[in-house]
Amino acid sequence: MSEGALWLVGAGNMGGAMLRGWLAAPGLQRPITVIDPFIEQVPQGVTLLRELPSGDEQPDILVLAVKPQQLDAVRGVFEQKTGAPRLLLSILAGVETETLRQAFSVEHSVRAMPNLPVSIGEGVTALYSGTADNGVRAEAAGLVAPLGLIEWIDNEALFDAVTALSGCGPGFLFRFIDAMASAGEALGLPADQAMRLAVATVKGSGLLAAQSTEGPEVLADRVASPGGSTREGLNVLDAEDRLKHLMRETLAAAARRNAELAAAARAS
Numbered sequence: 001m002s003e004g005a006l007w008l009v010g011a012g013n014m015g016g017a018m019l020r021g022w023l024a025a026p027g028l029q030r031p032i033t034v035i036d037p038f039i040e041q042v043p044q045g046v047t048l049l050r051e052l053p054s055g056d057e058q059p060d061i062l063v064l065a066v067k068p069q070q071l072d073a074v075r076g077v078f079e080q081k082t083g084a085p086r087l088l089l090s091i092l093a094g095v096e097t098e099t100l101r102q103a104f105s106v107e108h109s110v111r112a113m114p115n116l117p118v119s120i121g122e123g124v125t126a127l128y129s130g131t132a133d134n135g136v137r138a139e140a141a142g143l144v145a146p147l148g149l150i151e152w153i154d155n156e157a158l159f160d161a162v163t164a165l166s167g168c169g170p171g172f173l174f175r176f177i178d179a180m181a182s183a184g185e186a187l188g189l190p191a192d193q194a195m196r197l198a199v200a201t202v203k204g205s206g207l208l209a210a211q212s213t214e215g216p217e218v219l220a221d222r223v224a225s226p227g228g229s230t231r232e233g234l235n236v237l238d239a240e241d242r243l244k245h246l247m248r249e250t251l252a253a254a255a256r257r258n259a260e261l262a263a264a265a266r267a268s
């Protein structure tokens with residue numbers, strides 16, 4: 001049975017990734033309309049509009065996937081409408097549910113933080129809502145379930161940290177893959193081969209970590225044969241907790257920026 005319309009506002013890197021994830025998974029019966037001024041094309045069966053419809057037309061579910069700095073333009077159109085979407089799901093980094101609830105006059109807003117692998121159904125989406133009842137929460141979770149793992153966050157104050165870890169995380173890991181490959185290249189491997197080895201190594205290690213009952217520390221020890229070469233490499237990463245410090249600084253910088261975006265959204 002067909003369900004109410006879903007409008008996806010903004011189909012850039014992340015909105016586009018969610019759209020691909022939804023279309024690849026069976027189950028989503030809703031008509032989808034993408035609103036994006038510049039995206040070149042959308043898959044068959046999806047309606048593309050260059051701007052939000054004026055007038056009182058409303059979707060059943062509104063998914064906001066524009067940059068936080070573009071929220072005002074979208075809000076401006078919805079302010080002219082009577083009524084409101086039944087469910088608002090926002091993936092905007094830093095923008096709080098109360099800001100969204102007031103801006104769009106919705107009863108319930110759900111904040112989501114997906115990450116780029118949602119495009120292949122292997123992402124993680126953190127969810128928060130301070131007001132949604134169990135029915136709305138189940139509906140929001142059902143919407144993002146085809147995209148990968150779901151994690152509900154109890155305290156919205158932690159959302160900036162979640163964003164820094166799992167939202168931005170793929171960006172940090174892609175850098176890590178690059179660094180591993182270029183280090184292999186520096187040891188004499190051809191560039192393309194070094195990249196294939198690095199990507200497959202990260203993929204396999206991630207899968208193993210996800211399936212194993214043992215934590216990453218134990219798994220690292222399993223790689224480090226006594227008296228062997230891995231330990232020498234781990235000693236470099238572990239010296240003065242170098243890698244830990246680097247990751248702490250990296251996530252702290254990202255979390256700070258999320259807090260700045262939230263402050264800007266509250267003030268606008």
Ligand SMILES: NC(=O)C1=CN([C@@H]2O[C@H](COP(=O)(O)OP(=O)(O)OC[C@H]3O[C@@H](n4cnc5c(N)ncnc54)[C@H](OP(=O)(O)O)[C@@H]3O)[C@@H](O)[C@H]2O)C=CC1
Pocket residue numbers: 009010011012013014015016035036037038039051052065066067068070073074091092093094113114115116167168
């Ligand atoms: N990238 C990621 O991995 C993640 C991003 N996010 C969040 O997703 C949101 C989007 O980020 P990202 O996809 O990286 O950014 P993008 O710039 O790639 O995507 C935003 C899209 O929205 C379009 N757009 C701008 N104004 C409007 C408008 N008024 N109506 C409809 N569409 C509009 C943009 O067009 P144009 O480019 O021409 O402005 C662009 O295509 C952000 O809020 C971010 O915090 C969350 C998790 C992960």
Ligand SMILES: O=C(O)[C@@H]1CCC=N1
Pocket residue numbers: 093163167168
């Ligand atoms: O960089 C950003 O602001 C967004 C939020 C999480 C990932 N990308």
